[in-house]
Amino acid sequence: MLPVTAVALAVLAALLAWPVPALLARAQWPGRDPLVALVCWQAVGLAGGLSMIGALLVHGLAPWGHSLPEAAWAVVRGHVVTEPVRGDHWVALTLAGVLAFELVGVLLLSWARIVRTRRRHRELLELVVQPGPQPDARLLDHPAPVAFCIPGARPLLVLSSGMVAELDDGQLAAVVAHERAHLAEHHHLLLLPFVAWKAALPVLPAAERAHGAVRELVEMRADDVALGSLSGTSPRRTLAEAIVAAAGGAGGVPTGALAVSGAGVRARVVRLLEPAHPLPAAARWTALSGAVLLLLLPTALLLLPALG
């Protein structure tokens, strides 16, 4: 007989592995409030991993006790088992260990690889860039219109000479404000779990979908933050113009650089030109409470005494 807690966690894990990410990725409201949507995605990812590992752990430890604290305490105290330990208990415990090891291991590996690549980029940049038009932006001599920032302890914001040539001052300020927003809100940290999740579970379509959605939301959030710091008559239009100019100006893009899908870029431009109404406060709070509940549910199931 399976413990009720393990079944509940398994059901939650299954929901979070497919239908919930699919619905969230397809929903229209995230574009109206990217920040709330980003919080929801973090909750989905964390609760998904927690319930997946938790379900296996609770089932595997069932012979020692009906809840995780009880079983852990029994194992620590060296209590004899109350039920016979069957093969499926060992299988569940092994799977839980492998899964936890993989999720945490891949997260650490991704982090290490990303930090190494960033350091290499920064070393290269420090040799080839010049002071840029803005105090915190550097100029890279290249015809392709490109702007990017490298996050980290010593963040670096880079504009290519092609970008400076293509945009006017207002548009350039919009680009820099967008990149500053990425750095100020540490968007790379919001992306990291999904990069790792995708690498750890390549068979899970939700991992790919979640990663794509979070990438898009981070860009929309940076657009929103950038608008707040821009002056001028129509900052929305200025930013949209900058996006279109940078996405379409392929001058000197080296071969081997793949084009991105236009859908994400189009969504950004549309919401700048024709802004939807912001999410009503009630809807915001519903979404945020949902995210908190999503995290509390597996935590409670794991820690509270067993239901059955």
Place this chain on the structure above:
Amino acid sequence: MASLGELERAVMDRLWAADGPVAATRLRNELADRGVALTTVHTVLTRLEQKGFVRHDDARPRRFSARASREDHAAELMHEVLGQAADRQAVLARFVGSVNDEEARLLRELLAGGSTG
């Protein structure tokens, strides 16, 4: 006193400008206005060698040269930036990716027909 990063750039600029391998003493002389000691020049050269930007020959005294031109480094960097590796957006946040010609035309139409709000 200049920072190591600035000195690395200054040394690379001299190596790129030189027409052949350069001895550390010559670099020290060329950087005399910065008041750099020979040991500092060696430190900077060692760091640049570790990063793979500089190599030395077996002559006595050793002479140093740049492994690749400034343009090569810029091209390598752009290749990475414009690439679409899975974790690219976590390594660096690019303002917007490039789209193909058809998508670019659609975007421009969107802009032309959009409101000015």
